[in-house]
Every structure is written in structure tokens, then in C-alpha cells.
Amino acid sequence: MKFQIIPVTPFQQNCSLIWCEQTLKAAVVDPGGNIDRILDAVHEHGLTLEKILLTHGHIDHVGGAAKLAAEQQLPIIGPHIADKMWLEQLPIQSQKFGFPPSIAFESDRYLDDGDEVTVGNTVLKVYHCPGHTPGHVVFWSEADKLAFVGDVLFRGSIGRTDFPGSSYQALIDSICNKLWPLGNDTSFVPGHGPMSTFGEERQSNPFVADQLLK
Known part of the structure; x- marks a missing residue:
């Protein structure tokens, strides 16, 4: 699997274009905005x-x-x-954060812990990781040792837990019980900022380093 990080929106959110090298079938992870920029990357890679x-x-x-x-x-x-409630509140979110008007929508398929999704021949395992939001999920490619973690974990930080439905303890539990078992050698694309590895965060992250949670 290959991928390209495409920063979008004034929040510089890490939208990811991911694709199967054998089939050139692709998916977009978290298209927050700037659709033309995303489609330009799709066309560039064919x-x-x-x-x-x-x-x-x-x-x-x-x-x-x-x-x-x-x-x-x-x-x-x-x-x-x-997280259906957040999708229903998109018009309110767009006003609150100064984004272009956004309509509410329904997902075609909600995911649960243990589900799998495919992109061409690539298989992504799904982990339900609540805390930042109650319905947050993480996508992990076992073959590539690569995870797309949204706003659960960042290089040197963790997701905010001051939103309705957030839980600090649930977030810590999600990181320690769902992400760490995937292996220290797993690289991850966070929702914002640079990539890192789970091993690096277990050593130095000021919120979830191993020595802090013993």
C-alpha cells in the first residue's frame, strides 16, 4: 500500500490518499475539505x-x-x-469553527471494532478507539505496519477530551489497549502534525509514555 498525506482545511488536517499498488484502487481517509487538492493527487497518481x-x-x-x-x-x-451525532451536527460545527457551510449526512456503513475494510487488495483492520469522540475508529494495515489514527494520538500529544461525549480515561485506555498491542514498529499518520511510531510515543509522549502509566 502507498499513501500521500494531503493537509486540508485551515486546521491543516492530515487527509490521507491511500492506494493498492497492484490495482491502483484508492480511498480517501478524512476528506475535511479542499476537494480539488485531493482529486489533483488522485489524477497525478492515476x-x-x-x-x-x-x-x-x-x-x-x-x-x-x-x-x-x-x-x-x-x-x-x-x-x-x-459519532452519528457529530455528522448530524455538521451545519452547527461549520458555523462554530468558521468553515464553509456543511450539510449533515449519513454514513453508508458504520464500523465497529474488529471490522475490516479493503482498498483494492489491501486490508485495513478497524479498531474502535473512543475518547476524543465516542465513535472514533483507527485503520491499521498489518502488512504495512501502518495506522491512520485520526485525533486519538499525535507525535508528543493525544487528542482533546473537552468535547461533548469525550473521555480522557477512555482515550488513554484506547491508546494503551488498542494501539500499543499493534507493535512498537507500527508507524502512524495522526490527524494533525508529523508522523511517528507507537514505540517512540511509548518512550517519550508526555501523556502516554510507559513510565508514566505504570
């Missing part, structure tokens, strides 16, 4: 979009999903149904 994958329902991650789905006739997959 890809065929199959689907949209969502980690959670915050507007900087999903604000462009409905438009992209309509224009390209794509299904929207994810997040967990517990």
Missing part, C-alpha cells in the same frame, strides 16, 4: 477512487466527505455509529 473512510465526525475530518461522495459516486465508510 488512481481510481473506491471509497471514503472516516475516523470520526469532526468537521475538519469530514467537512468535504458529502461533496466528494456525491461528485465521485463513492460510499462513505465509518466512523462508529456513536
Whole structure:
């Protein structure tokens, strides 16, 4: 599997274009906005979009999903149904955060812990990781040792837990019980900022380093 990080929206959210090298079938993870920029990357690599994958329902991650789905006739997959409320509140979110008007929409398929999604021949395992939002999910490619974690974990930080439905303890539990078992050598694309590895965060992250949670 190959991927390209495409920063979108004024929040510089890490939208990811991912594709199967054998089939050139592709998916977009968290298209928060700047749809033209995303489609330019699709055309540059000669890809065929199959689907949209969502980690959670915050507007900087999903604000462009409905438009992209309509224009390209794509299904929207994810997040967990517990984030349905965030998708329903997109018009309010767009006003609150100064984003272009965004319509509420329904996911074509909500995901749960243990589900799998495919992109061409690539298999992504789904982990329900609540805390930042109640319905947050993470996508992991075992073959590539690569995870797309949205706003669960960042290089040197963790997701905010001051939103309705957030839980600090649930977030810590998600990181320690769902992400760490995937291996220290797993690299991850966070929702914002640079990539890192789970091993690096277990050593130095000021919120979830191993020595802090003993």
C-alpha cells in the first residue's frame, strides 16, 4: 500500500490518499475539505477512487466527505455509529469553527471494532478507539505496519477530551489497549502534525509514555 498525506482545511488536517499498488484502487481517509487538492493527487497518481473512510465526525475530518461522495459516486465508510451525532451536527460545527457551510449526512456503513475494510487488495483492520469522540475508529494495515489514527494520538500529544461525549480515561485506555498491542514498529499518520511510531510515543509522549502509566 502507498499513501500521500494531503493537509486540508485551515486546521491543516492530515487527509490521507491511500492506494493498492497492484490495482491502483484508492480511498480517501478524512476528506475535511479542499476537494480539488485531493482529486489533483488522485489524477497525478492515476488512481481510481473506491471509497471514503472516516475516523470520526469532526468537521475538519469530514467537512468535504458529502461533496466528494456525491461528485465521485463513492460510499462513505465509518466512523462508529456513536459519532452519528457529530455528522448530524455538521451545519452547527461549520458555523462554530468558521468553515464553509456543511450539510449533515449519513454514513453508508458504520464500523465497529474488529471490522475490516479493503482498498483494492489491501486490508485495513478497524479498531474502535473512543475518547476524543465516542465513535472514533483507527485503520491499521498489518502488512504495512501502518495506522491512520485520526485525533486519538499525535507525535508528543493525544487528542482533546473537552468535547461533548469525550473521555480522557477512555482515550488513554484506547491508546494503551488498542494501539500499543499493534507493535512498537507500527508507524502512524495522526490527524494533525508529523508522523511517528507507537514505540517512540511509548518512550517519550508526555501523556502516554510507559513510565508514566505504570
